[in-house]
Amino acid sequence: MSRGSNLPAEADTVIVGAGIVGCNVAYQLTELGRDDVVVVDQGPMPTTGGSSTHAPGIMFQTDEPKILTKFAQYSRKLYSDLEGQDGEQAYNEVGGIEVARTDERMEYLQRRVEWAKSWDLPDPQLLSPEEVEEKLPLVDSNRIKGGYYSPTDGQVSGVVACDALAREAMNNGATFVPHTRTEDVKVENDAVREVVTENGVIECDEVVIATNIWTRQLGEKLDVHLPVAPVEHQYTITESLDELSDATADITDHPLFENYRNVSGEKAKRLLSGPDRPILRDQDNALYFRTHGDAYGIGSYNHEPIVPDPQELGGNDSGGEQASVHEFTEYHMDNATHPDRPDKAPRQASDELLPATDGAELEYKYNGMFAESPNGLPIMGPVQQYDGLWTAAGIWVTHAGGAGKALAEWMENGVPQLDGERIDLAHANVNRFDDHEGSWDFARDIGGEQYRIVYSIVHPKWIWTDKQRDIRRTPMYHSHKELDAELWAEAGWEEPQWFESNADLVAEYSDDIPDRDGWEGKYWSPIEGAETLNVRNNVGLHDMTSFNKIEVVGSDAGEFLQYLCTNDMELDVGDVRYTLMCNEGGGVRADFTVTRTDAERYLILTTGREVGNNHVAWIRDQAPEDVTVNDITSSLAAMVCTGPNARKVLSKVTDVDLSDDAFPFFTSKQFFVKNVPVTALRVSFAGELGWEFYTPSEYGERLWEHIMEAGEEYDIRPYGNGALDALRIEKGFRLWGQDLHTEHNPYEAGLGWAVDLETDFIGKEAVAAAANGDNIEHEIACLTLNDETATVLSHRPVLDGDETIGYLHSAEYGYTVGACVAYTYLPPEYAEPGTEVEVLYEGERYTATVREEPLV
Structure with a gap:
């Protein structure tokens, strides 16, 4: 490969970072026909010195997030088709086993089986302790309750895969430039113009930041605050073990060995040696294992989080230890420092499970780094601040093949895809974050928390309890506290899940609220059921301030919304319309209501919860220059009063006629609730008679008090998100990000009634095909x-x-x-x-x- 002095002067696309992610993106882009792709890296190639170099490359495919499993599935297939320079297949399909030391973990492994079946992984199995020992004879079966076996799991060397991908990409026309540190990305008129490196400038139209633990550094130069946190975990390799003597292999004649050794030292001879038996995880002790010839590799997440400052990370080049590796901290291997596992040191747990390692010298040991995001998912996609700026960070070797394919399809065709099918990346989209998440305080703390729970049994409703809480407060926050609200963090907002002050309702409705004793009963209260039934039978008030609120303004705002939305958007002032927003492939990008509030002003209301900012970014990206798109979520307090008695309650605080004739469904009015100005919409996500109210934030608490005081006569009760979820699902209202997202077109989702094919809108061709029965x-x-x-x-x-x-x-x-x-x-x-x-x-x-x- 050429040195950095041969830097091209220009390119269509520059990928910064030649690790496993950058190489995958380059390969996939060139497979889609692009031939003017340049990849630059600060280190040598293919052993760049980043995480791909030191990672042991184990690939456990099964996870609860669908996208991680699908990315891993695609990666396995891709790596299986790659040939290393030694002529061998890059992927070692030896299978993977996770063991359980507790009954609770065994129940979790059953969930693994069910997720695997949901995501179409082949032949997931639960094993008895004896069956585990049959496949892994060095495991002490007396220490475990059983295991989960995925036969297509395995291992891939990051270096071998990077080399194979780069060679294929270069055959397709890509250029790789090592020993070239990127110093900046220059923009003009909010668009990428050039990449500045230590060896010169490359003019370009697109840049992909694929620098993993260095991602935050480059983003900060552009005032793009990406919440990527480097975290350390330990990896060790034992000396040769007699029990593995039949697996001894000399790989010093491997074509990549000398290159690898120049960067990683003598441990390269172990890291290049693939496993000959299933990889292993002991998640109860946050440990994983794989063989390296006649030695065992032991990886440990079983220590307190170590989060380096990304601004203090060095660079990579030959002639020294790579910057993604820090000195091994012996203390963290020999002592129990993990906050959730205080009773057993990692080395003790390892020696119990694999007695052959007991007393063995750890021949190679280091603290390797990888990147974490606030929700543990990748950070990828087009950065909304600049045209042509893309990210691909927080991605493991396991998922890099699928992530690279999805990103390349996104860049080339506008829609992320895997194996010809749409894949929804809302929870991995770079634009999902709120402003506070860009602070280093937040990224550091939550990156560390994500590290802490990476091998923990985590409930899908679990929320942070003591780190980075109480950041965003709705105007009704203090009212909620007075009513003993159970507050959960949602996009930084402190939102009620239920109100302990409503506990007296449980006795009233107890016959209709079944107990929940198992996994489904965690993070649940019967008060949620009582609040739900109170809304159906009486009246309730819900704080919906955190719903995304977007204002679209301009003389061409109506025309733009017609292009954006699937429904007929010919609205009079005061009209409210439910509509969808699709991407170019016909997948549902969002669902929302649009209210025309003035001649040239429209209000979009939607909920995406943790991913709602994606909607804002998309709308801004599509808008013409003469249309202004404002995110006004924080500017307006919002609440909904709903239930059979809602009209009676609200009639006590306003003189406006609230009858069906005067204020019909799907209309809006602006008036006063006592002394508070409101925009009121006759809609309700709860599916009962109700009105949504929007008012400037400073009025929010007083508006809440007015309605609560007016409702005392009718025993009005506040209700939380738990009740709202129950109310909306039995009404059949879709929740974007769960039962509605870009993998579905409107007709698959049962929302064809929100499509007007007489209008032109984004994705119409694909939607029209679905209307004819195609692609269903x-x-x-x-x-x-x-x-x-x-x-x-x-x-x-x-x-x-x-x-x-x-x-x-x-x-x-x-x-x-x-x-x-x-x-x-x-x-x-x-x-x-x-x-x-x-x-x-x-x-x-x-x-x-x-x-x-x-x-x-």
């Missing part, structure tokens, strides 16, 4: 469990016999219908009302029936 492989289906006392959670497989036909996108108990309600997407022949299917949940099969919607 799955349709939304509303299920209720036949066991009226049972509740299940999402992401579990829907079965016909032993065949997986779908998975649960969302699920919640429907207190009004008296059954758990779930939404899934099934092949059309299964989506017919009356069809019976089964849901696999916590190892049990539950019969469920497809129902006509809405249920309420």
